[in-house]
Amino acid sequence: MKYIICLACFFSVSAVAETEAELIAWARAIHERVLTVDTHVDIPANYGSDAYDPMKPGPRGQQVHIPTQIEGGLDATFLIVFVGQGPLTTAGYAKALADAMAKFAAIHRVTTLQYPDKLSLALSSGDARRIAAEGKKVVLIGIENGYPMGEHVELLDVFYDYGARYFGHTHIGHNQLGDSSIAEKRLNDPPSRHGGLSALGKKAVERANRLGMMNDVSHAGKQTTLDIIAASRPPAIASHSGAKGVFDHPRNMSDEEMTALAAKGGVMQVVAFDTYLRAVPKEKTAATQALWAEFGIKDFPDMAKLTPDQLKTYRARADEIELKWPKAGVRDLADHIDYAVKLIGIDHVGIASDFNGGGGITGWNSASETFNVTLELVKRGYGEEQIAKIWGANLLRVLDEVEDYAKRTKRRK
Ligand SMILES: [Zn+2]
Structure with a gap:
């Protein structure tokens, strides 16, 4: 079958690929050359133990390992220090902090003690590029839910020192930092607790700026999202979100949020999460x-x-x-990517899987299948430069800007 895809826009693809085999070879060459960054991979409490050895693909629920990353050409992953929302009490905060620190410890155990020859922790975008060039897998750390910091904004410094490079303020349920996109019935959440970002949340945004940690709006309610974007001096990110314009789900971003994020230079990482992509x-x-x-x-x-x-x-x-009832597929994911690229531009869109956290779709349900995403982008006419941006260059550009901002503000002190 010959692929004829909008000759005016995508001349390079139709000129290069006459057959499906040629198209796949073309896509594979691009996939191997670009740096692929997945900004959201959860880890369970047993990560780095015998029950979840990153070198040994185990139960099917574990979707990312070093061998499956090699097979699928997935170069870098943000491993997530996630703690579910609990009560906003001293005891609740203390437990959340302990759980968060255990996850930091697990990631450090894997990168420094278990497999330092196979993967390394990146603390900067420069680290990420260097580690990938050395042929090792890159691990970065993101925080999902600011609940563990309690009311101590200075704990962000500790999270930063342990390697966290993005900070997601909320998860499901409003917390001390702001309103979530989804109120938690289990915690008797009112429809809104703060009307957006709280005063403490604003301090957290500013602290993250000073440290060089990206602010993440995924999971935040609409007003919280707009408040974080406005309060953050360098660009913010959405580490794993879909587009409401394609499918109206509370976790997806409205055109207004996406446009505000991009206007300040931020990036939206479109997530391969079945229920956000299309109606189930x-x-x-x-x-x-x-x-x-x-x-x-x-x-x-x-x-x-x-x-x-x-x-x-x-x-x-x-x-x-x-x-x-099969899950959404790679084409559904690409529909959200296309929509975002058209609305906010090629420089503001990226990709996340949410593997191990409910993410994964038909055709990209494990790190081993990562190539399928690139193949779909090539079929839709994206060229190598555009794919490189979507697969990681945009995200690392934002990390660069956030790091630069922190360095500049430190110098002014
Ligand atoms: Zn999430």
């Missing part, structure tokens, strides 16, 4: 909810609490549901 059949949602209730799962991290036998049964049942 109602019957599938009902079947999944019934399965979660049966196994006592309220959120994805709860899956780590299942025994191996329970997990096996759960997986078999989940497979039946998936077979009946």
Whole structure:
């Protein structure tokens, strides 16, 4: 089959690829040359233990390992220090902080003790580029949910020192920093707690700026998002979000949010999350909810609490549901990318998987399948320079700007 794709816009692709095999070879060459950065990969509490050895692909629920990254050509991952939202009390904050520090420790154990020859922690965009050039996998750290800092904004300095380079203020449920895109019924959340970013949240944005840590608006409510973008002096990011203009989901960004983010130079990392990409059949949602209730799962991290036998049964049942109603595919992901590129420009769009945190779609359900995303972008006419931007150059440019801002403000003191 000959690929004829809008000759005026995409002359290079149609000129190079006469056959599907040629198109794949062309896409593969691009995929190997560009630096691929996935800005959101969750890690369970057992990351770096025998139960989740990054060198040994284990249970199917684990979607990222060094061998699967090599197979799929995924160069860099932001591993996520995530703690679910709990009560805004001293005890709640203390537990959240302990959980967060355990995740930092797990990442450091893997990068410095277990596999320092295979991956390295990057503390700057320069580190990321250098480590990738050395042929090792790049690990960066992002924080999802500012809950663990409690009311101590100076704890951001500790997170930064442990390697965190982006700070997502909220998760599901309003917290001390701002309103979430989704109120948490379990915590008796009102529709809004602060009306956007709180005074403490504003201090956190400024502290992150001074440190050189990117502010992340994913999961934040609309007003919180706009407030973070406005308060942040250098650009902010959305580490894993979709576009409301393609599918109206509370976790997706409106045109107004996307435009505000890009106007200040930020980047939106489009996420491969099934339920954000397109409408899920109602019957599938009902079947999944019934399965979660049966196994006592309220959120994805709860899956780590299942025994191996329970997990096996759960997986078999989940497979039946998936077979009946397959997840969104790479084309759905690319529809959101296309939409974002048209609305806010090629310099402001990137990619995230949300692997191990509910992400993964048909065709990109593990790091080993990462090439399929590049192939779809090539089929849609994106050239190498554009793909390089989407796959990581845009995100690293923002990290550069955030680092530069921190250096400049330090010099002024
Ligand atoms: Zn998330």
